[in-house]
């Protein structure tokens with residue numbers, strides 16, 4: 001079966017590995033193209049936006065895609081909106097691989113806010129030392145709170161325009177471990193962390209480190225993402241694809 005994986009996450013790559021090893025499926029992994037040197041993948045990769053819903057419908061048709069798995073990041077809402085609309089229009093079944101959110105644990109000092117702009121405001125007036133892990137696309141939002149000293153961890157260097165003035169950039173790709181995260185927070189004398197609730201294990205070590213050090217976290221809430229058939233793991237996505245295949249009688 002011809003499968004399109006909407007990716008950019010650990011789970012999307014794990015599903016690609018499962019499908020690469022399964023002769024019943026022929027998968028392509030789609031990336032937004034934000035990362036200049038994405039990690040090698042075990043299936044063919046296409047890169048860049050489709051051109052909205054109409055572009056995705058055309059792609060599904062042209063490539064004779066028989067099933068789509070939306071395995072994008074929990075905060076990549078636009079792609080998921082488009083996937084639901086395009087799959088409905090094209091009559092292609094859609095599964096959505098949803099990574100459970102992190103749950104607050106005893107000792108966690110989280111302040112939940114609805115957006116990245118609200119996170120910048122929540123830092124308050126007195127200057128603080130802030131560790132920011134929101135990704136390159138939204139770092140400029142913190143220019144609205146220029147009194148703070150920011151340490152930002154990113155995979156790619158951001159455009160230099162409009163960034164907060166007091167900023168240290170760390171170019172690193174996860175996964176990260178807890179001891180290294182604690183060391184980083186201590187060395188940089190961080191007193192608050194801003195994070196998305198990404199879920200999963202690859203970036204959880206920073207949350208465990210804040211708990212151990214008694215540091216507060218400004219946690220940006222997840223956007224509502226529309227979904228197809230919800231699956232919780234790459235293995236469950238594969239089982240769903242097998243079911244779709246049997247429905248097609250192949």
Ligand code: NAP
Pocket residue numbers: 006007008009030031032033034047048049050051052053055056071072073075076077078079080082134135196
């Ligand atoms: P987004 O806001 O939902 O998407 C914006 C546009 O980028 C989409 O309308 C689509 O363009 C294109 N796009 C997004 N994901 C794509 C994909 N997998 N394949 C092809 N085109 C894609 O998404 P985003 O927040 O920019 O995230 C982009 C990618 O980075 C996603 O693959 C996501 O999984 C990954 N990522 C995001 C975050 C985050 O915090 N947002 C964190 C880690 C990884 P067209 O309308 O032209 O089709």
